[in-house]
Structures are given as structure tokens and as C-alpha cells.
Amino acid sequence: MVFWSAPGVANEETKILFQSFNKLKATAALRRLKDQGHSAVSLRKKRVEKQFYEFRFLTVSQVRSRDLSALRQLSVTRVTTGKETSQVLVTHVTTVRDANKVLQRAKLLGWKKLSGEKKRARLLFYSVVERKRAAPQVLVFDTVAEMPTEDPSDQEPESIDEERGGIDATVILRREGLASEKGLGRPPGQGSLWIDVERNFKLNPKYEFRLGVHYDLDALEGTKDDYQYTDLAGSLLQYKDKNSTFTVGVEKIQWGRLEENSSLLRLGRLDWRRGPAQSYEFLKRGDPLLRYQRFMGKWSLDVVTIPRARLPLVAKENQLWSIVDRFNGRALGLSKEPILSQLIQLGSISEEHPHKPATGILLERVGENLDLGLYVVRAPRIVPFVIPNKEVLARIALGQTPAAAIASVAGPTFVESSPQSTMVAMDGSAELLGGVWMFELSQDPSYPVLNNSLEVIERRRLGWRLGLELSDLPWLGQLALRLSGDKLDVDEPITELKEFYDLGVRWWRRYAADKWELSVRSLFALGRHNTYINPQIQYLGWEPQVISLEYHYFSGAERELGGFYHKKDVVSVALRASF
Secondary structure (H helix, E strand, C coil): CCEEECCCCCCEEEEECCCCCCHHHHHHHHHHHHHCCCCCCEEEEEEECEEEEEEEEEECCCCCCCCHHHHHHCCCCEEEECCEEEECCEEEECCHHHHHHHHHHHHHCCCCCCCCCCCCCCCCCCEECCCCCCCCCEEEEEECCCCCCCCHHHCCCCCCCCCCCCEEEEEEEEEEEECCCCCCCCCCEEEEEEEEEEEEEECCCCEEEEEEEEEEEEEECCCCCEEEEEECCCCEEEEECCCEEEEEEEECCCCCCCCCCCHHHHCCCEEECCHHHCCHHHCECCEEEEEEEEEECCEEEEEEEECCCCCCEECCCCCCCCCEECCCCEECCCCCCHHHHHHHHHCCEEECCCCCCEEEEEEEEECCCCEEEEEEEEEECCCCEEEECHHHHHHHHCCCCHHHHHHCCCCCCEEEECCEEEEEEEEEEEEECCEEEEEEEEEEEEEEEEECCCCEEEEEEEEEEEEEEEEEECCCEEEEEEEEEEEEECCCCECCCCEEEEEEEEEEEEECCCCEEEEEEEEEEECCCEEEEEEEEEECCCCCCEEEEEEEEEEECCCCHHHHCCCCCEEEEEEEEEC
8 A cells, every 4th residue: 555644744644545435455454554653543434425444653754844735646546435525634633723724725726626625525525633742743544455346245244323314504603893983984893603503414426415504693882773684605506527516506716826806706795794804715705606526637618607696795884894984975885975974974874686687617736846727707896886876867967956966866875886897817826935825816807896976887807816825934823915906998087096006914923822813904095095914813722612712903095995984993702613
């Protein structure tokens, strides 16, 4: 048998897999390993449709810990039971955060079917393991042991009664509030409950049914108002054969390699109810869709159709992270003019329901030195417009007061709208000079923008993104950098910037035997005034339960994100539990 282990720390306990459905073969392999000097070998029995056996023993590694480049060594492990062929990936990490990082990196390397935080008794899973006496690290193990089809008579009676599909659940309790009394026009605080539950059912070797339910509740402080949201994200029926997968159901689409400000986030419904504070992990909601995936060696094809695309999910007008400020008469992206301010304070706001389809095509190649993705996406804008009713504006132009114009017109005063457009894009990633380098280029020939008359016009847009992730920096820990730029080809005045550049920085490091983590996430505009800084401290000693404390600081010009939330800094305390 051939074993391979990822880099780790010398003399630390690691796990290398040998898989067999035959106990006699497993026991013989165990004896051979002990004869080779692996004195701390143990044999465990797991269920993945049938029983297989895995070994744990001490090994000596000679390179630095938490080396994400180890994932470059991944190869496909085939576990064959009869006519069924599936991929198995097992990773051991110290924390849920690292598991999500491994998950994201593995997807970049072509492991298309990975999902979730921890999986039990599934043909495709990874596990989260705490190591109290070892440095934090990512360990990736792969085996090329061939699993032959065996006659049922050769199998031993099953002695372990494990469930075939476990229930995965995530619960988050959060309390957010303004850092001072300066934030007039916002509730002083709100409490939130977030629940995700998922259960997997293996119907037969080719069909799989997954049931997922999401529920969240936001309760505003000082009022009886609360807002509830429910969907079936993760509920789907999936057919898969050796080289392709067809999915129908409710699924989250997260394309692209960059976590911050990627143009590819447009496909699939965005959850912007916490504005810039929303983490990448929870940035998407489920969409009813049809999806076809084809795997062709180093190449893969992913085609997604969402029959009825929905607008990005944003906070209601009286919530903490709303993009509309009634008290001060402001809306994100609009200048604070007297007439507009009165309309925002007095009028009503509704959502547009276009019910138009959204589609996306991804052709991706995983190479030796460069991973490359080519995209065609037709989908709504990421952040919606707040567009005033043209009839209301016409009546004001004829001399009516804003209050009279609102009263004389049926329908809402403003509509939240995200017009669709078609974008072509390319992105890629490579490991070079000790880091992971990423890029993204996009062009949209008919990108929707608002002119100064508050009418939607379409103009050409060019965008680019550069990213760099560095691990295990001396005295610094982990660092991620992202530089982005956008340029609109437009001659007439518009409500947003025609050209802008941003620098995003994220840093994090563990302390006190990995029980505490400090991190800072920030966004700085280049050549203009727009700043967002988000320091965070987390206690990880009770993982998978995590307690976090965050601060969100904003500063900026009037129509910028930092200017809209200026003097409305937010403090957040959260408890996250996974089961």
C-alpha cells in the first residue's frame, strides 16, 4: 500500500489512512506497519456505506506547520463499492475557521463536491480535530490504496452501529449595538438568532437527497418589531455518475477565488443584511436552481440556471444595517439633497420583483502551476439601487411639495432595484514565493448605473482584482491582501464613482495555545476618503463553540460606504455553536 502525509510538526500525532473493507487485510497491514517501526498504530472501524478501517500512528514531518501549499499535493482517491465510484478527502485541522479555509482552498484545486463544516459517514467528508499539545496546522492525507469490490460473504458482521447520515447544525446568537449615541436614525441595538440544519440521505449509489433548513430572527431593541427569514438552502436532489453531477433544489452558489469584493458574487442571492460586517461564509442565501457539473480530468464545466433570480437580501429600513436612513433622509449611494431627503423621510420603500432568470457558466482548469477559471454570468447587481418614483419627481418639478406629491401618487415612493447585465470574467490562482497569488478580470458591456436624473443607464465596466495570502509569517501569523479597481466608461455625470481603487487587508493570529485568536479585517479607499476597520477577538477554547467580540468602525465621504455609516460604529458579541 502507498501512503502519503502532508507536512506537519515533528513528532506530533498525525493520521494516515489505509482503507479496506476486509478486516483480514486490514489486520495484516497493521502488523506490517508495526514491523516497520510505527509503534503507536491503532485500528479503527468507520462506516462509509460499508465498513472500512483506518490507522493512526506517530510520524515525523520536517516542514512548517499549517502549510496550505500542502493541498497542492491532493490527488483523487477512488473508493469503489460495486459500480459506485466516489471521491474521498479527509483533512484534520484544529479549528472550524481553518477547516473552512481548507475547504475553500480544496475547492480551488478542483474538489467540487465539498460542503459544510463537518461530515459523518459520507463518501465525501472532512473532519475537525482539536490538538491540545501541538501547533495549529493543516494536515491533508491521501491514499492511493485500491479498494476492490468484495463479495458480501467475505465481510464480517457489522459491529458498529453508526448512523448513515448525521445531522449537521449551526446556531449563532448575536447581540449588536451602536458604540455611542452619535448614531441617530438607527436602533440602539438588535439581537439575532441564526439556525442552519442539514441532513443527508443516500438513496442509492447514484441518487442523494439532502434536506436543509435555514431560519433567522432579528429583534430590534426598544420596539416590538422583529424580522424573520426562512429558506430551504441545502435542500436538493442530486444524481451523480463517474464524471458528472446533476442537481435540482435550493443551493448556494459561491464562485470565485477572492473572498472580498469579487464581481463573481453576483450569481446567486446575496445576504447583505449585515452590510460589510457579513462574513464571506454567510454571504449567500439559497436559490432554487438547476445545476450540471462535468469533470474531464484537469478540466471541469459548471452550468447553473436560476429560473427566478431574486434581489439581494438587505436590512429593513429601521434595522441597524439598513441602506436607507429615514431619520437623516439618506440612502446609500445617493447624495443628501433637500428634496431627496424629504422623500426618504416621508415616503415608502418597496422591493422590485423582476422574476427574471439568472445563469452562469464556469469552465475551470486545475494545472500544475496555475488554476484558471473562465466565466459567463448574467445576474443582478450586487448592491441594489434605491430609485425614486418618476411620477413623484414629475409632480415636484411642477411645484408640488414632497409631501403633496407623495400623497397624490399611488404606489411606493422608492423602489429597491438590481437590474441585470451580462458579465464575462476570468480568474486564477498560483502558489509562488511562499504565498497564494490570485487574480480576477471582468468586463460588463452593459453595466447598470444611475445618472444624475436618477434614471438607469447601461455603460461598459471593467474590473480587476489582485489577491495574496501569506501563512506563518514570523511574529505576524496569517495575512491576506486584496487590491481592486473598477472603471466605468461613461461621459455623463452618474451617482457613483466612475473610477475607484480599494485595498483590503485581513490579518489573524492565534495565542495562548490556540485558545484565543485576534484578527483585523479592513478596507481602505485609494485616492478618496472611505475606511472600514473591523477588529475581532475570539475565544476558541470550547470549540466547536466559539465566542467572539467585534468592533466595526466607519469613516468616509458622503456617498461612500464609510460615509453612510459614519458615526454609527457597531459593537457585536456572538456565540456560535456547531453540532
